[in-house]
Amino acid sequence: MLPLILHQSPEDIVAWRADGAVTRQQFLFEVDQLAAQLPTGEHLLNMCRDRYRFSVGLAAAMVSGKVSLLPSAHTPEMLRQIRGLAPDVFCLTDNELCAQDLPQVQYPAMGACPASALAVPQIKAAQRIAVVFTSGSTGIPQPHPKTWGALVSSVQAEIARLGVERDCTLIGTVPPQHMYGFETTILMAWLSGCALSHAQPFYPADICCALEAVPAPRVLVSSPLHLRALIASGLVLPDIKQVVSATAPLPLKLAQDIESGFHAPLFEIYGSTETGQIAARRPAHGPAWQLFPGIKLTVDGECARAHGAHIGEPVALSDQIEPLTDEHFLLHGRMADLVNIAGKRHSLASLDHLLGSIPGVVDGAFYMPDETGHITRLAACVVAPRMTPSTLLSALREHIDPVFLPRPLLFVDALPRNSTGKLPRSALQALFQSHE
Amino acid sequence: MQEALFHIFKTMQNNLKPVISSTADLQDEVAQLLVECLNLDVTADQITPDAPLYGDGLGLDSIDVLEVALTVSKRYGLQLRSDGADNRHIFGSLRSLCDYIATHRTL
Numbered sequence: 001m002l003p004l005i006l007h008q009s010p011e012d013i014v015a016w017r018a019d020g021a022v023t024r025q026q027f028l029f030e031v032d033q034l035a036a037q038l039p040t041g042e043h044l045l046n047m048c049r050d051r052y053r054f055s056v057g058l059a060a061a062m063v064s065g066k067v068s069l070l071p072s073a074h075t076p077e078m079l080r081q082i083r084g085l086a087p088d089v090f091c092l093t094d095n096e097l098c099a100q101d102l103p104q105v106q107y108p109a110m111g112a113c114p115a116s117a118l119a120v121p122q123i124k125a126a127q128r129i130a131v132v133f134t135s136g137s138t139g140i141p142q143p144h145p146k147t148w149g150a151l152v153s154s155v156q157a158e159i160a161r162l163g164v165e166r167d168c169t170l171i172g173t174v175p176p177q178h179m180y181g182f183e184t185t186i187l188m189a190w191l192s193g194c195a196l197s198h199a200q201p202f203y204p205a206d207i208c209c210a211l212e213a214v215p216a217p218r219v220l221v222s223s224p225l226h227l228r229a230l231i232a233s234g235l236v237l238p239d240i241k242q243v244v245s246a247t248a249p250l251p252l253k254l255a256q257d258i259e260s261g262f263h264a265p266l267f268e269i270y271g272s273t274e275t276g277q278i279a280a281r282r283p284a285h286g287p288a289w290q291l292f293p294g295i296k297l298t299v300d301g302e303c304a305r306a307h308g309a310h311i312g313e314p315v316a317l318s319d320q321i322e323p324l325t326d327e328h329f330l331l332h333g334r335m336a337d338l339v340n341i342a343g344k345r346h347s348l349a350s351l352d353h354l355l356g357s358i359p360g361v362v363d364g365a366f367y368m369p370d371e372t373g374h375i376t377r378l379a380a381c382v383v384a385p386r387m388t389p390s391t392l393l394s395a396l397r398e399h400i401d402p403v404f405l406p407r408p409l410l411f412v413d414a415l416p417r418n419s420t421g422k423l424p425r426s427a428l429q430a431l432f433q434s435h436e
Numbered sequence: 437m438q439e440a441l442f443h444i445f446k447t448m449q450n451n452l453k454p455v456i457s458s459t460a461d462l463q464d465e466v467a468q469l470l471v472e473c474l475n476l477d478v479t480a481d482q483i484t485p486d487a488p489l490y491g492d493g494l495g496l497d498s499i500d501v502l503e504v505a506l507t508v509s510k511r512y513g514l515q516l517r518s519d520g521a522d523n524r525h526i527f528g529s530l531r532s533l534c535d536y537i538a539t540h541r542t543l
Contacts, residue, residue, distance in 0.1 A: 205515035229502050342499050402497035408477045
């Protein structure tokens with residue numbers, strides 16, 4: 001059994017929300033209140049936008065033995081598939097506009113907490129608390145169950161590596177529903193005994209305001225997308241103790257600008273939905289990543305597998321990895337099949353499969369142009385004589401996150417397939433270049 | 437806490453500003469800016485003032501919105517904020533984005 005949170009006393013601050021600090025006592029009281037209102041289904045889709053409410057929803061599910069489902073997108077098709085995998089799933093929402101076609105529980109109003117101290121719940125290490133999903137190469141979402149014990153082990157390694165202490169407050173720009181935000185903005189606060197900010201800031205001015213709303217020392221948990229916008233905005237930020245980034249490696253220049261602009265050390269986390277986080281680096285100290293204690297990499301040809309510590313069976317990584325020592329490695333970009341757009345990953349093969357399965361599409365292929373340093377968008381070409389761009393895009397939008405929608409989408413008479421029917425990347429490249 | 441209160445006050449002040457309707461000139465200018473900064477597949481005059489920018493309309497996503505926000509903030513001297521329910525509304529259409537710019541611009 002492992003404790004839900006490591007805050008030592010009932011007065012310790014667990015979170016900051018709009019009306020001020022939330023103590024451990026208040027948090028545990030709200031977890032109990034929500035747990036008593038959850039329906040009997042064992043699977044919960046936690047759609048709370050507010051990070052604190054998400055954390056109460058997660059904890060309430062854990063103490064009731066329920067599993068939180070964390071899909072990579074909330075498209076209609078993904079929700080249909082989730083319902084297929086877990087027919088009893090219900091949605092917890094704090095947003096009145098939530099239009100999901102699932103049984104819904106509205107996040108309730110909470111009362112003031114009792115005076116007598118509530119005990120911190122203990123959770124079995126083997127309890128499955130969450131299932132995260134990847135797109136899979138066939139387009140069917142692949143579930144990856146996470147046990148409490150494995151998550152505690154990987155997040156404890158992260159806390160030790162980053163040196164996060166209990167007087168800090170974590171401010172996240174990444175959603176808690178994705179693996180990185182889940183581990184680093186929720187579990188890292190719970191397991192280091194520090195506080196989390198309820199905010200989910202988006203624009204640079206929002207991030208600035210969310211930082212100002214909580215006391216120092218502040219740890220900003222973000223991504224290259226938001227950090228780049230924050231630097232470019234030129235806004236003057238309050239003191240930050242540390243910046244954490246993940247989802248894609250930062251270009252060195254941006255990493256340097258962040259350290260000098262924020263006067264704070266920047267750490268990057270490396271991991272995947274399948275493995276959780278497995279390594280970190282301080283880009284100012286060099287390009288090499290250092291594995292978390294106990295994690296090992298085995299490289300066989302192009303394919304690297306991670307194992308040890310919180311990872312059970314060896315897991316294939318979708319990046320090209322060059323080991324330097326037993327615990328250090330370099331990243332050399334993604335495997336050819338994987339696209340990563342602003343931290344959202346998808347298999348290129350599954351996107352092609354999806355495109356080909358849309359009624360009216362005779363032939364089609366996605367194409368990822370060479371990266372130019374800024375966010376690169378997917379392109380696609382199709383043979384679909386009776387379709388318009390807007391009907392095809394609407395059909396794709398049913399299935400995939402909007403960041404994967406092709407731009408441009410070319411309608412052609414035939415794809416440049418070679419005599420064996422293969423579609424060389426160079427032929428696609430030539431096709432798109434001729435349309436620029 | 438004082439800083440937080442100051443921000444709430446500032447936000448209230450901003451929200452109390454009377455909405456200024458944008459001109460066709462500003463709409464043309466912002467349409468051109470959208471096409472350039474997002475490398476869109478359409479021309480500026482194909483973006484109609486009331487068609488949605490998100491989803492089934494122009495198909496902008498959150499990455500685009502952040503990009504547009506940066507460009508707009510530099511060009512017109514304003515900071516977009518997502519507090520309050522009006523964020524989705526600001527990017528509802530070219531017209532609503534331009535009305536927001538017309539109301540809050542300092543440049």
